[in-house]
Amino acid sequence: MALLELEGVVAGYVEGIDILNDLRMTVAGGSVTGVIGPNGAGKSTLLKTIFGFLHARQGRIVFDGREVQSLAPHALKRLGIGYVPQGANVFPQLTVHENLQIGSWVYRHDRARVASMLERAYVAFPRLREKRRLRATGLSGGEAKMLSVAKELVTDPTLLLVDEPSAGLAPRIAAQVYARLLEVRSAGVTILLVDQNVTKAVEVSDYLYMLEIGRVRREGPRQAFADQLREIIRDSLLGA
Numbered sequence: 001m002a003l004l005e006l007e008g009v010v011a012g013y014v015e016g017i018d019i020l021n022d023l024r025m026t027v028a029g030g031s032v033t034g035v036i037g038p039n040g041a042g043k044s045t046l047l048k049t050i051f052g053f054l055h056a057r058q059g060r061i062v063f064d065g066r067e068v069q070s071l072a073p074h075a076l077k078r079l080g081i082g083y084v085p086q087g088a089n090v091f092p093q094l095t096v097h098e099n100l101q102i103g104s105w106v107y108r109h110d111r112a113r114v115a116s117m118l119e120r121a122y123v124a125f126p127r128l129r130e131k132r133r134l135r136a137t138g139l140s141g142g143e144a145k146m147l148s149v150a151k152e153l154v155t156d157p158t159l160l161l162v163d164e165p166s167a168g169l170a171p172r173i174a175a176q177v178y179a180r181l182l183e184v185r186s187a188g189v190t191i192l193l194v195d196q197n198v199t200k201a202v203e204v205s206d207y208l209y210m211l212e213i214g215r216v217r218r219e220g221p222r223q224a225f226a227d228q229l230r231e232i233i234r235d236s237l238l239g240a
Contacts, residue, residue, distance in 0.1 A: 002062075003029035003159060003190050004050070009059035009069075011049040018057070019045040021214040027159070032182070032191045034205030036198050036236045041211040043194040044086065047161045050192070051083040052076050064158065082152035086164045088144035089151070090136040096147060097132040103151035117154040124183065125150045142173030146180060153184065160184065163194045178204055198236045202226050210236065 004027035012019040019042045027033045035043050048054045050061060052073040061069040068076060073083070090099050100121055104114045122129035125146050136144060145165065152160060165181060166174035174197075182204060185191055195201040202208065202225045210218040210232065218225075218232075225232055 001029050002026045003064060004192065005060075005062040006050070007060045007062070009049065009061060010057045011045060011054050012057070013045075013054065019214050020049060020056075023059070023211075023215060025209055025216065027190060027192050028207065029158075029190050030185070030188065031206040032185050032193055032204055034201040034208040035192065035194045035211060036196075036201050036208060036232070037211035037217070038236055039196075040213075042214040043211055044163050045214075046211070047083065047085075047163050047192070047194055051081060051161055077155060077157075080156070080158035081161065082155060082157035082159070083161045084148050084152050084163065084165070086167050087148075088136075088139075088141070089148040090139075090144055092137045093135060095133055095135055096128050096139070099136055099147055099151055100128075100154055103154040114154075117156065120156075121150040121154050124153065124187075125180065140173070141169055142176060145169065145173075145177050149177070149180060149184075153189070157189060159190045159192065161192050161194075164196060165193070166195070166197050166200065174200075196236075198233045199229065202229060202232070 006023055006025040009020050009023045010018050035046060037043055049056055052071055056069045060067055063079060063081065091102065100118050104117050108114065127143060128147060128150055131139065136147060139147060162181065165177050178200060181191060193201060193205060202222060205222055207221050208225050209216050
């Protein structure tokens with residue numbers, strides 16, 4: 001069953017210049033849906049539009065049966081959408097624990113609920129519990145990325161938007177981040193994953209979309225992409 005649907009979405013940063021062009025996409029509940037494509041295809045713009053940092057000029061974005069294309073990020077977060085941007089989205093001068101508290105800010109008046117959310121984050125990311133009193137500046141790149149993910153998960157999102165989870169990370173650390181994301185999916189969170197690492201995206205996704213110039217060029221289940229992996233890697237890096 002579709003949790004998220006995009007129908008004819010047009011969006012961009014400058015009036016008259018569209019990055020997404022009549023984009024159509026469906027994300028099934030409980031899945032990992034991967035989005036790949038060459039630089040400039042509109043992958044990150046897609047996530048920013050879903051999360052309300054950009055508003056669609058045309059089209060509909062439907063989340064859990066409700067149109068949400070006109071909502072602001074804080075309203076979408078309350079509905080159950082989390083967003084992990086590229087890089088480490090943390091406050092470097094705050095401790096790990098303080099960063100997680102900020103992640104749960106929308107529920108700050110329910111102290112018991114916040115405490116429960118923080119405890120679940122530490123269970124999911126034991127390394128962060130060990131460093132809870134350390135400032136984020138003292139974290140490794142992989143730990144900072146895990147904190148970025150954990151900060152979004154404390155609010156128990158139904159849908160998690162993740163942009164380039166392995167960017168700038170060593171392969172071993174990137175593998176740990178992907179493993180955590182798959183654990184999150186196993187816990188019932190739906191993931192929409194934008195990734196330049198085509199091989200890994202195909203490995204972890206149930207269904208994939210390839211974007212090119214703001215449109216869906218190719219889509220299908222994991223196996224369909226795996227069977228043509230060399231061609232898909234070439235097209236994702238260079239375009240058609």
